[in-house]
Amino acid sequence: MRRASYHNHTRFSDGADSPADFLRQALPQGIDILGFSDHYYRRQADDRDVPDWALAPDAEEAYFDTLAALAAEAPIEIRVGLEFDWLEGSAAWLAAPARDPRLDYAIGSVHFLGDQTLDTDRAFWQRLSQDEVDETHRAYWRAVRDMASSGLFDIAGHLDLIKKFAFYPKSDLTPLIREALDAVKAAGMVVELNTSGWAKDCRECYPSEAILRACFAREIPVTVSADAHRASLATANFPRAYDLLARVGYRALTRFRGRERFTEPLEP
Ligand SMILES: [Zn+2]
Ligand SMILES: [Zn+2]
Numbered sequence: 001m002r003r004a005s006y007h008n009h010t011r012f013s014d015g016a017d018s019p020a021d022f023l024r025q026a027l028p029q030g031i032d033i034l035g036f037s038d039h040y041y042r043r044q045a046d047d048r049d050v051p052d053w054a055l056a057p058d059a060e061e062a063y064f065d066t067l068a069a070l071a072a073e074a075p076i077e078i079r080v081g082l083e084f085d086w087l088e089g090s091a092a093w094l095a096a097p098a099r100d101p102r103l104d105y106a107i108g109s110v111h112f113l114g115d116q117t118l119d120t121d122r123a124f125w126q127r128l129s130q131d132e133v134d135e136t137h138r139a140y141w142r143a144v145r146d147m148a149s150s151g152l153f154d155i156a157g158h159l160d161l162i163k164k165f166a167f168y169p170k171s172d173l174t175p176l177i178r179e180a181l182d183a184v185k186a187a188g189m190v191v192e193l194n195t196s197g198w199a200k201d202c203r204e205c206y207p208s209e210a211i212l213r214a215c216f217a218r219e220i221p222v223t224v225s226a227d228a229h230r231a232s233l234a235t236a237n238f239p240r241a242y243d244l245l246a247r248v249g250y251r252a253l254t255r256f257r258g259r260e261r262f263t264e265p266l267e268p
Contacts, residue, residue: 001267004255005234006035006081007107007157007192007225012063013038013083014053016230019070025231026076033255034234035079036067037107042085045093055082064102079104079256083157086110086147098152105256107192108153110143111161118162122201125167137162137169141176148183154256155223156184158194158206166201177211185218190254190261193245195237196227205241212248221254221263242268 008022009015017025019036026034041054048057055063064080071078084094086108098106111119118124118140128136140162148156159180184191194206207215215222224241228234245253245266252263 001253002032002264003030003235003238004033004035004079004223004253005029005031005226005228005238006033006079006105006155006223006256007037007083007194008035008228008231008234009038009083010036012036012059012066013055014229019066022228022231022234023070023074023076023078026234029235031076031235033077033079034074035081035104035256037081037083037105038063040082040084040094040097042090042093042097043087047093054085064100068102077257081105081107081155081256083107083109084153085112086143086150087112088114088143088146091150091152094150094152101259104258105154106152107155107157108147108150108189109157109161110140110147113139113143119164122165125165128167130170133167134169134171137173138176141173141180145176145180145183148180148187148189151187153187153189154259154261155190155192157192158197158227159184159191160207160211161197163202163204163206163208164197164200166203178214181211181214181218181220184215185220190221190223191215192223192225193241194225194227195241198237198240205237205244209244209248212245216249221252221261222250223254223256239268242266 039054
């Protein structure tokens with residue numbers, strides 16, 4: 001089986017390594033298809049005031065040019081993506097960049113509710129009451145549903161990221177998660193098994209096995225990613241991910257090329 005790694009961050013956003021470093025370190029990791037997905041965060045159309053962990057507006061051309069040059073000389077396949085930050089109402093200004101023909105795929109991710117990041121600040125979670133934890137989870141799953149319903153993205157990024165710091169709801173969120181998965185299915189999106197969660201407080205991949213089973217039941221296709229912020233982690237826990245997907249019932253992984261998709265057999 002060819003090994004693909006699509007969700008990786010370089011120094012163009014908040015990664016530690018350059019695209020060339022990734023390529024160099026991808027080869028000994030057995031990667032056959034290496035994709036990049038730096039953060040794309042805009043609060044409005046023509047937002048020039050972008051946080052330093054996201055691709056800067058004046059670096060966009062360099063991002064595409066650098067990856068095109070890398071692809072031309074690389075001995076393996078290079079793929080170009082972006083990880084788009086879903087914000088309420090952002091479909092209006094993300095539509096154009098998400099359809100950029102230079103992209104092989106677009107990842108849609110929810111990291112924010114309003115101005116609040118959900119995955120960078122443990123102290124935020126510690127301040128919440130249990131009721132507020134529950135309400136934050138509910139708002140998160142509604143945002144995931146809306147992100148999917150926008151129809152702009154190919155891949156649903158780290159679907160249940162909300163569990164990262166291991167603050168869980170007491171109430172049953174199954175109906176909301178179901179709604180979000182139905183939206184992912186209706187939009188024809190792919191779900192990534194994101195291995196980075198195994199190293200976080202939640203000690204689980206994103207999404208959980210239970211949600212992966214719900215995806216499988218809906219025939220939602222999958223890919224495997226590490227969400228690596230350094231090249232050495234580009235295939236972190238991949239064998240474990242392949243084994244889990246096989247156990248859930250998956251027999252194929254989705255590949256991306258020029259916004260087209262195809263599958264290759266999953267052979268753990
Ligand atoms: Zn993310
Ligand atoms: Zn990411």
